[in-house]
Amino acid sequence: MSSNYLLETSGLGLDYGAFSAVGHVDLKIKKGSIHTVIGPNGAGKTSLFHCLTGERKPTRGSIHFNGENLTYLAAHKRVSKGMSRSFQVTSLFQTLSVRENLRIAAQGRGGLNALKFWVPETADKTNIAKANEVLEKIQLAAFADKQAGELSHGQQRVLEVGMALCGSPSLLLLDEPTSGMGVDDIPIMTNLISELGKDHTVMLIEHNMRLVMSISDRITVMHQGNILIEGSPEEVKGDEQVKKAYLGESGSE
Numbered sequence: 001m002s003s004n005y006l007l008e009t010s011g012l013g014l015d016y017g018a019f020s021a022v023g024h025v026d027l028k029i030k031k032g033s034i035h036t037v038i039g040p041n042g043a044g045k046t047s048l049f050h051c052l053t054g055e056r057k058p059t060r061g062s063i064h065f066n067g068e069n070l071t072y073l074a075a076h077k078r079v080s081k082g083m084s085r086s087f088q089v090t091s092l093f094q095t096l097s098v099r100e101n102l103r104i105a106a107q108g109r110g111g112l113n114a115l116k117f118w119v120p121e122t123a124d125k126t127n128i129a130k131a132n133e134v135l136e137k138i139q140l141a142a143f144a145d146k147q148a149g150e151l152s153h154g155q156q157r158v159l160e161v162g163m164a165l166c167g168s169p170s171l172l173l174l175d176e177p178t179s180g181m182g183v184d185d186i187p188i189m190t191n192l193i194s195e196l197g198k199d200h201t202v203m204l205i206e207h208n209m210r211l212v213m214s215i216s217d218r219i220t221v222m223h224q225g226n227i228l229i230e231g232s233p234e235e236v237k238g239d240e241q242v243k244k245a246y247l248g249e250s251g252s253e
């Protein structure tokens with residue numbers, strides 16, 4: 001496997017019964033890039049994402065990460081290999097402070113440790129330091145002692161990304177980071193992902209075309225379970241096949 005790529009799939013596919021949600025996907029994500037997967041509704045983006053995170057076992061093909069085959073590795077073991085996905089708003093601890101949420105996420109780096117009540121003092125100091133570092137990065141330091149449930153929806157989505165960052169991932173996987181966000185909050189997420197892209201490899205699924213076109217290094221367009229094209233934002237923007245695939249799509253801007 002070429003060392004240029006952090007993640008490579010080969011012939012990756014996922015069937016739901018007789019239906020192929022993902023056909024044969026060869027996805028290559030370059031180290032240090034922001035790589036976005038787009039496509040019309042039902043194109044198979046989320047199914048592909050779930051194969052990458054380990055939430056779904058692929059029906060065929062392989063996934064190599066850092067040169068290692070982890071096609072069938074459990075989701076929590078992928079986290080310890082350096083793959084981290086954003087949490088869902090529903091998985092935030094609403095009545096705990098923003099800092100506590102981050103500390104718990106940092107504690108969970110080794111898997112299910114997040115749920116342990118007793119943590120050695122030195123490890124806890126490291127987790128608190130990580131939480132504080134991430135607080136700065138996601139620009140929520142001013143809200144550190146607020147309950148997560150008191151944040152705006154947009155800030156909660158930012159906190160989800162922060163929780164994924166607490167795992168110090170080499171690959172950050174984001175599933176529609178702006179979904180449900182108000183238009184005023186979208187630039188905050190756009191800037192955050194763009195900033196994170198400076199020292200992380202980021203793979204995301206996203207519908208907001210303004211965000212996609214402004215921050216992506218590479219874009220993979222999926223259609224009916226397969227890759228239609230992969231290219232730079234400019235290449236994708238002008239592609240006739242892509243326009244055709246999106247015809248009749250109202251979910252994209």
Ligand SMILES: Nc1ncnc2c1ncn2[C@@H]1O[C@H](COP(=O)(O)OP(=O)(O)OP(=O)(O)O)[C@@H](O)[C@H]1O
Nearest residue numbers: 016019020021039040041042043044045046047048
């Ligand atoms: N659990 C499931 N069982 C059967 N079919 C499913 C299941 N999950 C998804 N599908 C189907 O697989 C296809 C791909 O769905 P998927 O959610 O991966 O697409 P998507 O590109 O993420 O779409 P969207 O942009 O709407 O989220 C769709 O036709 C969907 O109806």
